[in-house]
Amino acid sequence: MVHILYGPDDFTLRQRLEEIKGTLGDRESLALNTAVMDGRRLTPAPLIETCNTIPFLASWRLVVVEGLLERFEPGATGKRPEVSEWQGLIEFLPNSPPTTALAFIDGKLTKANPLLRKLGKLATVEDFPALKGDGLQQWVRDRVAGQGAEISERAVRALVETAGDDLWVLANEIEKLSLYAKGRRIDEADVRQVTSCVREANIFAMVDAMAEKRLPVAMR
Numbered sequence: 001m002v003h004i005l006y007g008p009d010d011f012t013l014r015q016r017l018e019e020i021k022g023t024l025g026d027r028e029s030l031a032l033n034t035a036v037m038d039g040r041r042l043t044p045a046p047l048i049e050t051c052n053t054i055p056f057l058a059s060w061r062l063v064v065v066e067g068l069l070e071r072f073e074p075g076a077t078g079k080r081p082e083v084s085e086w087q088g089l090i091e092f093l094p095n096s097p098p099t100t101a102l103a104f105i106d107g108k109l110t111k112a113n114p115l116l117r118k119l120g121k122l123a124t125v126e127d128f129p130a131l132k133g134d135g136l137q138q139w140v141r142d143r144v145a146g147q148g149a150e151i152s153e154r155a156v157r158a159l160v161e162t163a164g165d166d167l168w169v170l171a172n173e174i175e176k177l178s179l180y181a182k183g184r185r186i187d188e189a190d191v192r193q194v195t196s197c198v199r200e201a202n203i204f205a206m207v208d209a210m211a212e213k214r215l216p217v218a219m220r
Contacts, residue, residue: 002093004119006069006106007128011167016126017103021062024101029058039068039104044089051092051100062101069106072115083114093122136165143171144186147178151186158191172196 003020005013024030033055037047042065055061071081096102104123109116116125131139137156144151151159159177163169173195177186180194209218 001101002096002119002123003101003103004069004106004116004123004125005103005128006109006116006126008108008130009128009167010107011171013105013126013128016128017064017105020101020103024060024062025058029055030060030062032056033058033060034062034064036064036066039065039106040071042068044086048089048092051096051102053100054097055099060099060101061097062103064103064105066105067107069104069109069113069115069119072113073109074112083118086115086118090118090122093119130165131167132165136160139167140170140174143174144178147174149174149178149181149183149186151177152188154188155186155191158188159195162191162195 005016007013021027021030035050035053037050047063047065050063051061053061070076072083093102104119111117137160140156140159141151155177159170159173163173173191177190177194180186181190206218209215
């Protein structure tokens with residue numbers, strides 16, 4: 001079992017990885033049989049050796065490789081490895097132990113990535129693009145509903161405007177807002193009052209006002 005999960009939406013990508021883990025049996029046993037490898041420094045031999053290891057008192061061994069495919073991106077910094085150097089892994093994967101689940105985790109990749117093209121023929125490939133516009137606002141609504149809360153449309157827009165499209169940040173702010181609202185609908189004023197991003201913006205506004213000697217504005 002080989003998965004390639006990539007894209008700038010790291011939040012949803014990590015959720016998907018957790019879903020995959022949920023299909024691999026008992027979480028405690030899986031945790032003891034999980035290897036996380038830094039793909040930015042990895043060579044084929046230790047990866048193949050790890051994948052060949054039989055799980056200990058469990059049904060599966062999970063091997064997670066972070067950042068390997070990004071090294072093969074056109075224009076990547078540092079020395080770009082040759083795909084031929086990884087031919088041994090490509091030939092190994094179809095015959096890897098049936099008890100091994102291998103997951104490649106990467107950021108944004110292009111279709112021109114040579115290792116992605118090679119490994120993509122042997123894996124389940126999932127792309128997680130960044131959410132924008134209406135899709136991002138709908139994600140906020142769904143996340144708020146998942147917290148058992150409600151939010152106004154003006155508050156949705158205000159939250160997206162101030163927190164941006166980082167779902168990790170948005171999830172954290174939604175959790176805080178849900179607790180702050182205490183069962184009532186989250187409105188725009190709550191977003192302005194509670195979110196860290198707004199407070200940080202206010203700090204910069206305060207410093208600017210002090211530098212420009214606009215003391216009433218700075219005090220406010």
